[in-house]
Amino acid sequence: MAQKITKRDQDYSQWYLDVVKEAKLAEHSPVRGCMVIRPTGMALWENMRQGLDTMFKDTGHENAYFPLFIPKSFLSKEAQHVEGFAKECAVITHSRLKSVDGGVEVDPESRLEEELIVRPTSETIIWDTYRGWIQSYRDLPILINQWANVVRWEMRTRLFLRTMEFLWQEGHTAHATQKEAEEETLQMLEVYRTFAQDFMAMPVITGVKTESERFAGAVETYCIEALMQDGKALQAGTSHFLGQNFAKAFDVKFQDKDGELKLVWATSWGVSTRLIGGLIMTHSDDNGLVIPPKLAPTQVVIVPIYRNDEQRESVAEYGNAILSELKSLGVRAKLDNRDNYKPGFKFAEHEAQGIPLRIAVGPRDVENNNVELARRDTLSKSFESRDGIGEFVKNLLGTIQTDLFETARKRRDEMTSEVESYDEFKKVLNEKGGFIYAHWDGTAETEELIKQQTKATIRCIPFDKTEEGSCMVTGKPSKQKVLFAKAY
RNA sequence: CGGGGAGUGGCGCAGCCCGGUAGCGCAUUCGCUUUGGGAGCGAAGGGUCGCAGGUUCAAAUCCUGUCUCCCCGACCA
Numbered sequence: 001m002a003q004k005i006t007k008r009d010q011d012y013s014q015w016y017l018d019v020v021k022e023a024k025l026a027e028h029s030p031v032r033g034c035m036v037i038r039p040t041g042m043a044l045w046e047n048m049r050q051g052l053d054t055m056f057k058d059t060g061h062e063n064a065y066f067p068l069f070i071p072k073s074f075l076s077k078e079a080q081h082v083e084g085f086a087k088e089c090a091v092i093t094h095s096r097l098k099s100v101d102g103g104v105e106v107d108p109e110s111r112l113e114e115e116l117i118v119r120p121t122s123e124t125i126i127w128d129t130y131r132g133w134i135q136s137y138r139d140l141p142i143l144i145n146q147w148a149n150v151v152r153w154e155m156r157t158r159l160f161l162r163t164m165e166f167l168w169q170e171g172h173t174a175h176a177t178q179k180e181a182e183e184e185t186l187q188m189l190e191v192y193r194t195f196a197q198d199f200m201a202m203p204v205i206t207g208v209k210t211e212s213e214r215f216a217g218a219v220e221t222y223c224i225e226a227l228m229q230d231g232k233a234l235q236a237g238t239s240h241f242l243g244q245n246f247a248k249a250f251d252v253k254f255q256d257k258d259g260e261l262k263l264v265w266a267t268s269w270g271v272s273t274r275l276i277g278g279l280i281m282t283h284s285d286d287n288g289l290v291i292p293p294k295l296a297p298t299q300v301v302i303v304p305i306y307r308n309d310e311q312r313e314s315v316a317e318y319g320n321a322i323l324s325e326l327k328s329l330g331v332r333a334k335l336d337n338r339d340n341y342k343p344g345f346k347f348a349e350h351e352a353q354g355i356p357l358r359i360a361v362g363p364r365d366v367e368n369n370n371v372e373l374a375r376r377d378t379l380s381k382s383f384e385s386r387d388g389i390g391e392f393v394k395n396l397l398g399t400i401q402t403d404l405f406e407t408a409r410k411r412r413d414e415m416t417s418e419v420e421s422y423d424e425f426k427k428v429l430n431e432k433g434g435f436i437y438a439h440w441d442g443t444a445e446t447e448e449l450i451k452q453q454t455k456a457t458i459r460c461i462p463f464d465k466t467e468e469g470s471c472m473v474t475g476k477p478s479k480q481k482v483l484f485a486k487a488y
Numbered sequence: 489c490g491g492g493g494a495g496u497g498g499c500g501c502a503g504c505c506c507g508g509u510a511g512c513g514c515a516u517u518c519g520c521u522u523u524g525g526g527a528g529c530g531a532a533g534g535g536u537c538g539c540a541g542g543u544u545c546a547a548a549u550c551c552u553g554u555c556u557c558c559c560c561g562a563c564c565a
Binding site: 004013014017020028081084087088121150152154155156161162166168202204215235236237270271273286305306307308311312319339341342343345346347348349359360362363364365372436488 | 489522523524525526527535556557558559561562563564565
């Protein structure tokens with residue numbers, strides 16, 4: 001029997017872990033800080049990947065793949081970049097083991113001349129490669145994405161939200177002009193925003209990071225920020241305008257139309273399996289995971305109910321016909337005809353796995369020519385006619401998708417405050433949490449002070465909060481409010 | 489890296505103080521009865537108690553060392 005899930009309001013961390021476990025998404029591996037993504041979790045990631053990949057292709061990008069290992073020297077070429085990542089790199093120093101009475105140990109003879117770094121991100125190896133690909137303005141732009149795993153030696157990990165190794169995509173583009181690169185950066189931010197909202201049903205705030213939160217090596221970092229149900233923010237994706245930093249570091253120049261030799265402009269952008277963590281914490285409840293229909297590996301599950309073999313057959317026939325109808329309409333449906341579990345158990349299990357819609361069919365339904373429909377998001381049940389059930393379900397899935405977004409947006413809005421003073425800020429942060437808009441003087445010192453005193457950080461400087469005011473801490477003039485929250 | 493907690497069948501735990509070489513619940517397998525919200529009964533299989541030393545006639549239990557994981561902080565997608 002599945003273990004009960006800890007109440008969400010009681011212990012949010014435990015609740016989160018329970019949901020992940022009960023939904024069979026992932027589990028801790030024996031390797032410190034790493035996770036095993038189970039088939040259910042992988043199917044979800046694959047759907048997310050497909051949605052994103054289509055959007056990348058639609059905006060002119062192609063996929064490629066670069067090596068996992070990066071020569072140590074590459075990492076030292078961009079000063080800011082090194083500083084940001086040096087402290088969390090896995091380093092390969094040797095190439096083989098040797099047997100020593102029953103066990104193995106590292107063969108000291110095999111020490112590498114130059115150590116290899118397991119990529120924490122691929123800017124360096126990619127820009128080293130781009131140097132060879134770019135000579136003329138005709139070679140630009142280069143619009144490439146890579147689906148890969150990366151490793152960051154994190155101190156403390158949490159399933160999906162922060163693991164030592166994680167799956168992600170990283171886009172790396174090269175452009176002839178600053179304007180084009182900046183437009184690309186914002187375009188991809190918009191792709192992320194659209195994906196988060198339309199596929200994940202997760203509302204996000206877009207904006208630009210402060211200098212202290214900026215990606216190591218970027219000129220400007222843009223982000224999407226989501227709010228979790230416990231009132232903490234999650235950085236769900238980033239898009240960086242890299243300026244000419246990497247072009248300078250890796251000497252990537254092109255000859256322009258005017259004959260001049262110029263440095264290339266760059267962007268990079270990425271989202272990771274962390275999105276799954278965001279998805280969980282945006283929609284799920286005490287019964288387990290809730291997945292929006294667009295991303296659900298299984299959108300509809302049909303549960304047959306019967307008392308004897310005769311009923312079993314008629315119900316199976318009835319259920320299979322519905323299954324075929326749903327499949328023919330492109331609905332991802334399955335029939336749960338396992339005989340070793342009772343319906344109640346299956347209901348609970350499907351709910352824990354977040355399947356958006358359940359259809360229960362029993363002898364009564366066969367007789368009355370109807371079905372019992374249960375929505376995962378609202379946990380409400382209704383009886384619907386068997387006739388036209390395919391179209392009905394298809395529409396309902398669409399409704400669930402938009403309802404999930406609306407519910408999440410409403411919750412986010414209710415958890416968003418605007419304050420005018422630092423006292424009010426601290427009060428709201430302690431009593432309510434969530435997103436808080438407040439004026440800030442734009443200095444790193446004030447930002448750090450607020451962080452030290454309240455643990456809240458500036459999640460982003462949003463695009464749409466222009467209004468004159470004065471910093472809630474120092475009273476210095478401010479052109480706009482910025483978005484604060486405690487964050488994951 | 490600092491503070492706390494924990495390592496005992498697949499999972500969750502008890503036993504440890506006060507040594508006598510393992511037990512409970514769930515899961516698994518088989519059988520019968522069940523099936524509209526996490527089924528019941530009966531039987532069976534499965535663990536040298538994280539690892540390494542030490543004390544002892546005897547160690548899950550006491551001592552020393554060590555590794556790992558989880559939680560809270562600092563750092564980060």
